[in-house]
Amino acid sequence: MATAREVLTLAVEIGDLLLRNGAEVYRVEDTVLHILEAYEIKDYDVYVLSNGIFASANEDEEDACSMIRHVPLGSVHLNRIAALNQLSREICAHECSLSDAWERLKECKNLPLAPDSVKLFFCGLGCGCFAYLFGGTVTDGLVAFFVGVVLESFLLTTGKSKSSKFIINILGSAIATTLSLLALNFGLPVLHDKVIIGSIMPLVPGIALTTSIRDLFNGDYLSGVIHLMDAVLTAFCIAVGVGTIITIYQFLPGGVLLP
Amino acid sequence: MMIQFIVGFFATLSFAILFSAPKRQLIFCGLTGAAGWIVYLLLTQNDSGIALANLAATIMLTLMARIFAAIERHPVTVYLLSGIFPLVPGAGIYYTSYYFIMHDIENFTRYGSETIIIAGSIALGIVFGFALPQRMFNALPQLGHRTKK
Numbered sequence: 001m002a003t004a005r006e007v008l009t010l011a012v013e014i015g016d017l018l019l020r021n022g023a024e025v026y027r028v029e030d031t032v033l034h035i036l037e038a039y040e041i042k043d044y045d046v047y048v049l050s051n052g053i054f055a056s057a058n059e060d061e062e063d064a065c066s067m068i069r070h071v072p073l074g075s076v077h078l079n080r081i082a083a084l085n086q087l088s089r090e091i092c093a094h095e096c097s098l099s100d101a102w103e104r105l106k107e108c109k110n111l112p113l114a115p116d117s118v119k120l121f122f123c124g125l126g127c128g129c130f131a132y133l134f135g136g137t138v139t140d141g142l143v144a145f146f147v148g149v150v151l152e153s154f155l156l157t158t159g160k161s162k163s164s165k166f167i168i169n170i171l172g173s174a175i176a177t178t179l180s181l182l183a184l185n186f187g188l189p190v191l192h193d194k195v196i197i198g199s200i201m202p203l204v205p206g207i208a209l210t211t212s213i214r215d216l217f218n219g220d221y222l223s224g225v226i227h228l229m230d231a232v233l234t235a236f237c238i239a240v241g242v243g244t245i246i247t248i249y250q251f252l253p254g255g256v257l258l259p
Numbered sequence: 260m261m262i263q264f265i266v267g268f269f270a271t272l273s274f275a276i277l278f279s280a281p282k283r284q285l286i287f288c289g290l291t292g293a294a295g296w297i298v299y300l301l302l303t304q305n306d307s308g309i310a311l312a313n314l315a316a317t318i319m320l321t322l323m324a325r326i327f328a329a330i331e332r333h334p335v336t337v338y339l340l341s342g343i344f345p346l347v348p349g350a351g352i353y354y355t356s357y358y359f360i361m362h363d364i365e366n367f368t369r370y371g372s373e374t375i376i377i378a379g380s381i382a383l384g385i386v387f388g389f390a391l392p393q394r395m396f397n398a399l400p401q402l403g404h405r406t407k408k
Contacts, residue, residue, distance in 0.1 A: 022278075023336060078280040078337045085334045113279045126273030129266045133296065134350055152277075193357070197350045202277065206347035207340050213382040217389065239356030247360050 004041055004058040005065045010101055011035040012067045015046075015053050017109060018084050022076030024211050025050055026218040031088045038092045050215065050223035073230060075159070076207055083108045116156055123152035123202055131198025140190050144198035147179045151199060166237050173200050173241030181249050196242065203238050205231035260297070267296035267345055275341035284337055287327040291342030295320030299346060309373060310380045316346055317384025325388065329399040339385075348377040 015032040019025075029048045036044045036057060043061070047054040051073055056066035087104050090096045096104065114122075127148025132141040154175055158168050176199040184192045208231035216224030271292025275285050295316040302312035324338035351374030358367040 076278045078278050082281045082333045082337055114276055122273040122276040126270050129270030132266050133270060197353045201349050204347050204349040206344045210340055210343050213385050217386050235352050238352055243356045243360045
């Protein structure tokens, strides 16, 4: 029989990892509750926010304990969420002992991410495809591909040094805009707006928006607002980055006049 | 239309890779996004207005995400987060800031309100997509496993 403390540590650790990799609040709360239940903890309470977990177990017993975790908003890793989901399914089906669960948790933590070269290529491909989808030509798509690759290499390098998210978004969208306008200036037959729209797609807060809606809909208003704020501010930063470069471009001698 | 579907598929698939979705699920992520995009495209071509197009497309892709999630036994998030990207108003953000810089207040308000409407429609679409009870999706895994045999 495991102590409440061991079980709670495992449950909260799994919850922490889920939240860190971008799961919505409802899923985290549900997972932690189910794990506690599966290991026969009777008396428990869990409260999850988009950047924190509060949990307590066996309040009236000898081995009462509680835990608080601070989880900063981070980048999304869907394969880790999927793996953790599988793990918690097995725990709930009582197919997984406590020590096995820790082993599995370690594996989930170290699930490999796509290598940088793959990310670079697919970021470019994504940007190119989006430029085309939003009404650009094939040339626009090709230009957006290269802009996307450069943008992703910028994101990868800054991602390692913990720079402010705001600065990264402003600089990132500024880089994308600059490169797109350069392509226009070199006389490539591009629709600069389509190229810019395609290449800022990796920055656009689609995930924050979606998560925020799901949190709000599940009644987690505070978490929903945290993500919504994140989405709005990110959108604002992108607008600042794009806007600044376009304004400068207008005043540059030799800048092709924008339509 | 076919080209749009394929490009939409690869656009979503690329973003799914950026968010390191599980390798075996990439195809389903791509299909979710492409389906949403096609619904959006069909409706906008028939002048049904940007709000309805986004709403219907989001409902479509949310339902598809839930179906895939039930069959593949993965969290809905995997498909939904990548699938939503073609609809997210990146263009709206760009045009809004562009016309703001250009002091074109008329277009600025137009694109600004359009962006907010799109975000709102996506929100409602997700809410409606999740309104169907989970029960209806729970029968799906058996279906999936039967076809696999």
